[in-house]
Amino acid sequence: MKKLRVTVEGKSYEVLVEMLDDSQVAAPVVSAPVVAAPVVSAPVVSAPVVSAPVVAPVVAPAPKAAPSGPGDVLSPLAGKVVSFEVKVGDKVTEGQQVATIEAMKMNTYIYAASAGTVTAIPVAPGDGVNEGAVLVSIA
Amino acid sequence: MPISAQLVKTLEEKRKVILNAGGADKLADRKKKGLMSARERLEAFFEPGTFMEFGAHAQNQGREFGLADKQFPCDGVITGIGYVDGRPVAAYSQDFTVGGGSLGSMHAKKICDLQDYAIKTGMPFIGINDSGGARIQEGDAALAGYGQIFFRNVLASGVVPQISILMGPCAGGAVYSPALTDFIIMTKSNAQMFICGPEVIKAATGQTVTMDEIGSAAAHASVSGNIHFVAEDEKHALQIARKLLSFVPANNVQDPPHRPTPTLSLDIDPGMNDIVPEDPKAPFDVLKVIARLVDGGDFLEVQRDFAKNIVVGWARIQGIVVGIIANQPAVKAGTLDIDASDKSARFIRFCNIFNIPIVTLVDVPGFLPGIAQERGGIIRHGAKMLFAYAAATVPKITVIMRKAYGGAYLAMCSADLGADLVFAWPTAEIAVMGGEGAVSILFKREIAAASEPKKKAKELAAEYREKFAAPYEAASKAFITDIIMPSQTRGILAMALRNTLAKRESRPPKKHGNIPL
Structure with a gap:
């Protein structure tokens, strides 16, 4: 502790000054480089998808779900067959209504994509059909 | 002192070379095939005599691999400004007679310069594509050219309407310029668009496929959904583009070309009351509703052959331009599926960019149930519709014609998604299921x-x-502005459009939202 007199604009003041450890005061301040502790962060990854690849559930094939041919009229959505407007052997014109499907509380009318003769109707009214199922075959 | 005869002659000769394009024989050959030349296409598109050409004297920059003494007039692309319905429009037209319409660095620069000009001046940008692809002799310079065009397509997106017209081949990377624009019109024959053609597919996968199956206008219009309009021929394609422009403003800070009728008519249309069948299961054709609601039945349907369970397009209602989004109960029961969501979300966003009020006509029983839909990501696709509607700040007016069920009801611009006005017909059913x-x-x-x-x-x-x-439960909770007769709809929509036209809505500033893509 040192007692000092300081004069400011002719007025003197007595001040007490405490000398701290010399080395601390005098030593040039060399700031040690601040190195952030290396944070070893574990990589965060998405959980592995179950070993077996997720495949589309195999829907039991609808009865007589023959591969569709060029003249086949397919169901545009899954639903229930309400009625057929044609029978096997009928001649149909392009754009003629051939069936009615009920799905989502609505009837969807199904039209022939091409003209020809109805060769097969693989499903019956009341049957459930999947999207893409053959409703009427036209040749 | 008059200009020297020699100077005049030089200019005339230069112009002759430019107009001669790839040579008289090649031009004659096209004519024989019934195809227009690149220049004729622009002349047919614009009002006569209004075309101002940019860079007619530009030449090919690549001089290697046999191009040393080759002259490519205009470097295979004609660019400039012309007028459509009295409004300036920027357009380029690739010239297949010049180096196969191939894209070299100068060709690209001319297109880029025009894009910059269109963005600066706020005018619609039209590209008529007919090109064999990158000019291989110019190597990476050609590739860079595509990149520069794509970049400007993106800069222009949301600023000026961009329309691509495909009248010839557009293959490989080149397809991404049209893909980045707002609308693609393709001629029925003679135009192809694909990334990998049948030969490449065969070589890589062994699968045999025809060009028609992967690259034709029909395939893109009905299956891939890549394009928006199919044209009978070149003239028809240009006509579609002009019609499209008649509904859109020149840029995002202008209003669309409304032509409000001097008086507002609230006349009743009794025929409208007969469209919705008594049997709630019976479908009806929503196009018939639209035809009666809009002026003169004049409706420009966008993507008519894709996701037919939703109908989108523009029309005017007593002169006010509107974008219409309507469920089509005659197809897939009017359900929303992946394709329908994508189609309408993009259309809604286009309307919002260009200040076009949106009218939504609702008859939706729900989202389409099915394995393919769930696994195909109907959640993220359906979310696009919700996002697009909620993000749109243009006037949004909804008419609930019949079914409005569950999440699909919300997705069809319900009051909760920010509809300004919601009208329901007495046939409306609004329920969670x-x-x-x-x-x-x-x-x-x-x-x-x-x-x-x-x-x-x-x-x-x-x-x-x-x-x-019935609509009364929803109306009792004030989810509905009013219950109206179908016959009143045209008059009420016309009035609603006029009283929402000055709508201004501010949202928190941000770079952009994160639409689920």
Whole structure:
């Protein structure tokens, strides 16, 4: 502790000054480089998808779900067959209504994509059909 | 002192070379095939005599691999400004007679310069594509050219309407310039668009496929959904583009070309009352509704052959330009599926960019159930519709014609998604789900305990339906502005459009939202 007199604009003041450890005061301040502790962060990854690849559930094939041919009229959505407007052997014109499907509380009318003769109707009214199922075959 | 004869002659000669394009024989050959030249296409597109060409004297920069003494007039692309309906429009037209319409660095620069000009001046940008692809002799300079064009397509997106017209081949990377624009029009024959052609597919996968199956206008219009309009021929394609421009403003800070009728008519259209069938299961053609609502039945349908379960397009209602989004109950019961969501979300966003009020016509039983839909990501695709509607700040007016069920009801611009006005017809049914489904959950125990469970379920379902298969429950909660007769709809829409036209809505500033892509 040192007692000092300081004069400011002719007025003197007595001040007490405490000398701290010399080395601390005098030593040039060399700031040690601040190195952030290396944070070893574990990589965060998405959980592995179950070993077996997720495949589309195999829907039991609808009865007589023959591969569709060029003249086949397919169901545009899954639903229930309400009625057929044609029978096997009928001649149909392009754009003629051939069936009615009920799905989502609505009837969807199904039209022939091409003209020809109805060769097969693989499903019956009341049957459930999947999207893409053959409703009427036209040749 | 008059200009020297020599200077005049030089200019005339230079112009002659430019107009001669790839040579008289090549031009004659095209004519024989019934195809227009690149220049004729622009002349047919613009009002006569209004075309101002940019860079007619530009030449090919690549001089290697046999191009040393080759002259490519205009470097295979004609660019400039012309007028359509009295409004300036920027357009380029690739010239297949010049180096196969191939894209070299100067060709690209001319297109880029025009893009910059269109962005600066705020005018629509049209590209007529007919090109063999990158000019291989110019190597990476050609590739860079595509990149520069794509970049400007993106800069222009949301600023000026961009329309691509495909009248010839557009293959490989080149397809991404049209793909980045707002609309693509393709001629029925003679135009192809694909990334990998049949030969490459065959070599890589062994699969045999025809060009028609992967690259034709028909395939893109109905299956891939890449394009928006199919044209009978080149003239028809240009006509579609001009018609499209008649509904859109020149840029995002202008209003669309409204032509409000001097007086507002509230006339009744009694025929409208007969369109919705009495049987709630019977479908109807929503195009018939649209035809009666809009001026002169003049409706420009966008993507007519893709996701037909939703109908989108522009029209005017007593002169006010509107974008219409309508469920089509005649196709897939009017359900929303992946393709329908993508189609309408993009259309909604286009309308919002260009200040076009949106009219939504609702008859939706729900999202399409199915494995393919769930696994195909109907959640993220359906979310696009919700996002697009909620993000749109243009006037949004909704008419509930019939079914409005569950999440699909919300997705069709419900009041909660920010519709400014919601009208319902007396046939409207607004509910979270159908009666049978609802009671099987709500009254599972009661039904099981009943002496005649089926009868009980039916009774309860009828009760549920009575409450919700009508617009009054929703109206009592003020989800609906008013219940109107179908016959009043045109007049009320016209009035609603006029009183929402000055709508201004501010949102928190941000770079952009994160639409689920």
